[in-house]
Amino acid sequence: MDANSSHPAKVARSKLWFYGPVFVVIVLLILLVPLPQAASTPTDRTIRIEASRFQFVPGEIHVNPGDKVTVELISQDVVHGLSLDNYNFNLQAEPGQIVTGTFIANQSGVFRFRCSFTCGNLHPFMIGKLTVGSNYLLIRGIALAGLAVAGAFLSMWFSTTRHSQGVR
Numbered sequence: 067m068d069a070n071s072s073h074p075a076k077v078a079r080s081k082l083w084f085y086g087p088v089f090v091v092i093v094l095l096i097l098l099v100p101l102p103q104a105a106s107t108p109t110d111r112t113i114r115i116e117a118s119r120f121q122f123v124p125g126e127i128h129v130n131p132g133d134k135v136t137v138e139l140i141s142q143d144v145v146h147g148l149s150l151d152n153y154n155f156n157l158q159a160e161p162g163q164i165v166t167g168t169f170i171a172n173q174s175g176v177f178r179f180r181c182s183f184t185c186g187n188l189h190p191f192m193i194g195k196l197t198v199g200s201n202y203l204l205i206r207g208i209a210l211a212g213l214a215v216a217g218a219f220l221s222m223w224f225s226t227t228r229h230s231q232g233v234r
């Protein structure tokens with residue numbers, strides 16, 4: 067097989083010529099393509115959050131802008147609260163009790179929600195995260211990281227191809 071591939075260096079180089087511009091185009095696409103806003107049709111959603119010392123489960127919530135969000139807060143041990151930064155939203159649940167509250171997610175961004183009732187020594191660290199809107203920056207970042215890894219593998223593959231053929 068090796069005897070037939072008479073110009074391995076040329077092959078590797080032409081692949082580089084091909085993949086180089088392709089990579090640039092992919093990077094530009096990742097950075098510039100406007101992602102569709104269609105996924106964010108406002109809907110009614112109910113999210114059940116279990117509070118216990120000293121965490122909320124789930125600790126991260128994701129909703130779309132304009133969603134009508136009903137939170138069901140359940141306390142599993144002592145009295146806990148849930149207040150949401152930047153929103154005028156606060157709940158307080160007695161042990162074993164479920165309380166509900168509703169808000170409209172009309173502010174986009176990432177907001178903390180915190181326990182609003184002193185429930186023990188780690189109470190200040192009882193914090194969750196609400197994301198309103200798709201985190202496009204994060205998606206683009208992950209895509210770029212994936213591309214970088216692919217590029218690293220590809221360049222490694224090129225260099226090993228060339229070295230094994232004894233070409234500088």
Ligand SMILES: [Cu+2]
Pocket residue numbers: 117118119120145146147181182183184185189192
């Ligand atoms: Cu608490």
